[in-house]
Amino acid sequence: MHVLAKDAATADTGPGMIPGTRFEVDPSGHLYDSKFRAILAAKSIPAEMLLSIEAVRCMVLAGKTAYASFEEALSEIEVTHQQFRTLLCIDGYGAAGTQLHPIAQWLGVTPRNVTAIMDALEAQGLVERVADPTDRRAIIARLTPAGRAKAQKGTRIHQAALRRVTSALTDDEKLQLRHLSLKLLAAAEQAAPDRRKANG
Amino acid sequence: MHVLAKDAATADTGPGMIPGTRFEVDPSGHLYDSKFRAILAAKSIPAEMLLSIEAVRCMVLAGKTAYASFEEALSEIEVTHQQFRTLLCIDGYGAAGTQLHPIAQWLGVTPRNVTAIMDALEAQGLVERVADPTDRRAIIARLTPAGRAKAQKGTRIHQAALRRVTSALTDDEKLQLRHLSLKLLAAAEQAAPDRRKANG
DNA sequence: GTCAATTTGTGAAATCGTTCACTATGTTGC
DNA sequence: GCAACATAGTGAACGATTTCACAAATTGAC
Numbered sequence: 001m002h003v004l005a006k007d008a009a010t011a012d013t014g015p016g017m018i019p020g021t022r023f024e025v026d027p028s029g030h031l032y033d034s035k036f037r038a039i040l041a042a043k044s045i046p047a048e049m050l051l052s053i054e055a056v057r058c059m060v061l062a063g064k065t066a067y068a069s070f071e072e073a074l075s076e077i078e079v080t081h082q083q084f085r086t087l088l089c090i091d092g093y094g095a096a097g098t099q100l101h102p103i104a105q106w107l108g109v110t111p112r113n114v115t116a117i118m119d120a121l122e123a124q125g126l127v128e129r130v131a132d133p134t135d136r137r138a139i140i141a142r143l144t145p146a147g148r149a150k151a152q153k154g155t156r157i158h159q160a161a162l163r164r165v166t167s168a169l170t171d172d173e174k175l176q177l178r179h180l181s182l183k184l185l186a187a188a189e190q191a192a193p194d195r196r197k198a199n200g
Numbered sequence: 201m202h203v204l205a206k207d208a209a210t211a212d213t214g215p216g217m218i219p220g221t222r223f224e225v226d227p228s229g230h231l232y233d234s235k236f237r238a239i240l241a242a243k244s245i246p247a248e249m250l251l252s253i254e255a256v257r258c259m260v261l262a263g264k265t266a267y268a269s270f271e272e273a274l275s276e277i278e279v280t281h282q283q284f285r286t287l288l289c290i291d292g293y294g295a296a297g298t299q300l301h302p303i304a305q306w307l308g309v310t311p312r313n314v315t316a317i318m319d320a321l322e323a324q325g326l327v328e329r330v331a332d333p334t335d336r337r338a339i340i341a342r343l344t345p346a347g348r349a350k351a352q353k354g355t356r357i358h359q360a361a362l363r364r365v366t367s368a369l370t371d372d373e374k375l376q377l378r379h380l381s382l383k384l385l386a387a388a389e390q391a392a393p394d395r396r397k398a399n400g
Numbered sequence: 401g402t403c404a405a406t407t408t409g410t411g412a413a414a415t416c417g418t419t420c421a422c423t424a425t426g427t428t429g430c
Numbered sequence: 431g432c433a434a435c436a437t438a439g440t441g442a443a444c445g446a447t448t449t450c451a452c453a454a455a456t457t458g459a460c
Binding site: 280282309310312313316317335336337338 | 415416417418419423424425426
């Protein structure tokens with residue numbers, strides 16, 4: 001009826017184990033996580049749901065871990081991933097800078113959060129807030145020279161990390177991954193209609 | 201040199217737009233997000249990186265949105281997705297219950313966080329802490345009858361939401377998605393080696 | 401023109417997660 | 431036996447993000 005975590009933990013080195021990973025290959029030639037499946041198998045879940053659960057979970061986990069590795073890499077220059085993405089976004093607007101709301105959309109977070117991120121970046125001297133001459137409610141975020149330098153260094157680091165993570169996939173596989181993710185995303189968005197739609 | 205967000209925003213209904221989604225189909229027949237690509241195109245990113253960025257971002261976004269839709273669905277019975285996953289995990293151990301550390305592994309969070317989740321669930325009367333007779337340091341988490349009922353209701357809701365999200369994919373596509381995600385996950389784990397490895 | 405509705409940014413408080421430090425207990429080597 | 435070390439749970443402090451409420455400015459309907 002139930003499988004204790006210990007049971008699954010002892011399955012660390014199963015028969016189909018791939019060297020260098022904790023995953024195995026199923027009969028159809030696809031990777032799966034035997035440890036997770038062993039735990040899941042005990043929970044009286046309809047067979048047709050198992051694959052769906054596995055797929056979504058793997059995707060979530062891969063995304064989280066990928067972003068975590070970016071975070072880790074960027075810590076070298078003392079910016080968080082989110083701060084780096086913000087710098088990159090602002091940099092894209094050049095000397096003109098941009099209001100904060102477009103940044104929020106790009107990051108896929110609330111405007112309030114951008115205020116907080118800006119506070120941190122400003123404290124580090126990487127961005128500056130200047131009045132928007134065309135709209136007195138708004139402020140313009142602009143990179144300082146230090147911010148531009150940081151964005152450049154960050155870009156090198158981020159791209160190296162990205163390459164490290166994605167070199168495991170061929171271009172065709174990346175295309176496929178993007179395609180399937182977007183299909184699922186479109187379906188999920190209809191189920192959670194009020195969510196912010198990030199661009200970065 | 202730079203594309204303002206406004207420019208991209210006006211591209212809401214491009215030529216290759218799919219009805220019912222905000223995505224388009226590229227020449228190879230794969231979905232992509234034209235809005236995101238338009239913004240990205242301005243940022244002087246090496247061509248070979250663009251696809252990698254898109255793929256990872258789409259995956260992250262899809263995962264987040266999928267989980268958000270579960271959260272949304274489960275709010276009907278006043279549990280968070282994480283609380284539901286915790287209930288499900290504990291339920292898997294039956295009447296014997298389990299210590300908290302295995303739960304932390306299953307959820308992929310720190311033990312400290314499980315304490316907090318348990319606090320919330322206990323306050324709702326869904327779980328109970330009892331002393332572990334075999335280890336006086338440990339406590340055993342067990343579902344109350346109310347917890348069991350909640351887990352059951354939650355399972356129905358969660359599975360309905362999961363079906364809604366994943367019905368967009370064929371079984372073969374789910375297999376493929378899981379496969380590619382795990383490949384990427386394995387690569388990302390090597391880049392961020394200290395991360396907790398979740399099982400649920 | 402004017403007034404209502406919307407938009408922009410931010411303070412305050414809440415949520416969810418983390419790390420660090422600590423106590424109490426178990427385990428192991430000798 | 432016992433010192434050294436590892437493990438289980440939790441308090442305290444912190445960080446990222448959200449929601450709600452608000453003031454100031456803009457926009458739009460008439």
